[in-house]
Amino acid sequence: MTESYKSELKTILKQNGVTDEDLNLWSDLLNNIPDEIFPKFKDLFALYPDSISFTNELIKDEKEAFAKKDENEISRIFNKIQNYLVI
Amino acid sequence: MFEKPPQVKGDAEPNYKEIEAKKIAQEKIDSVEKRRDRLGSVVLNSLTFAFKGYAAIQRGERFGEVIKRGASEIFRKADVRGEEHFTQIVREYEDKIELAVSDDEKERLSRELESIKNRWETAQKRHGEDIEKAQKYMGWI
Numbered sequence: 001m002t003e004s005y006k007s008e009l010k011t012i013l014k015q016n017g018v019t020d021e022d023l024n025l026w027s028d029l030l031n032n033i034p035d036e037i038f039p040k041f042k043d044l045f046a047l048y049p050d051s052i053s054f055t056n057e058l059i060k061d062e063k064e065a066f067a068k069k070d071e072n073e074i075s076r077i078f079n080k081i082q083n084y085l086v087i
Numbered sequence: 088m089f090e091k092p093p094q095v096k097g098d099a100e101p102n103y104k105e106i107e108a109k110k111i112a113q114e115k116i117d118s119v120e121k122r123r124d125r126l127g128s129v130v131l132n133s134l135t136f137a138f139k140g141y142a143a144i145q146r147g148e149r150f151g152e153v154i155k156r157g158a159s160e161i162f163r164k165a166d167v168r169g170e171e172h173f174t175q176i177v178r179e180y181e182d183k184i185e186l187a188v189s190d191d192e193k194e195r196l197s198r199e200l201e202s203i204k205n206r207w208e209t210a211q212k213r214h215g216e217d218i219e220k221a222q223k224y225m226g227w228i
Contacts (some may be wrong), residue, residue: 032137034220037129044126051127059134067139069150074155079158085124087164 005038006030012045018054026057054084104198112202116210119172128165129217132158136221162218169214175209 010023018026023072044051058077065073103180119125180200187193 008110008150016155019175029134031139032139032224033133035222037217039156040126040133043121044123044130047121048172049194051123051130055131055134058131059197062135069148071150071153074150074153075157077135078161081127081157082164085131085161085165086110086128087124087128087161 002035003079004028009038009041011043013056016045016049017050018056022056022060026056027065029059051084104195106201108195108198108202109206111199112206115176118205119169119207120174120210120214122169122172124165124168125214128161129214132161134225153162166214169211176203188219214215 006027010026013023013026017083058081060075061073061080065077135154177200180196180203183212184193184196187196
């Protein structure tokens, strides 16, 4: 993801209460996301403001699950996503 | 004395109707594309992929399989939802066309429906490409 995309997204996150500590985690992840997906982040956050806090909590849970390679935890996270998306 | 406004005749009229139909079609397609499930499936799966769990997938670890299965399920279910909403829009139009009180109205609705179908095809293609990009990134395909 290019720098301007990243900083724009981080500004949106910060304006919506994401802490500096959490922003560091976002910074790492944003480097790994294809540029083309970026407008979808903006649309999701603008249309569904609750998605910002949901996503912020989600990546913290995922960080833990990935670090431990905890299969049950990652399954639980995917269920949580499905519930949030109502699918 | 006021000047008479120019009359829209000949080729200009069908053009205007086409533009109007495309505008309405885009609004209908946006209503599906900007749904929480549709946008969220791409955004949230992309974030999950950003953790680079693909190393576990490529090594064939069970943890990798759980990620792959979970993310695929989200893409699949969101796709089904999108199709359902599109089908609903088409059905509503078909009903309206059947109940149209004049040929003009029937023609307008048919034009809009045609445009909606065309735009949905494009939207689905684009959505498929987004998923493909994410999957390629994960090394699944």
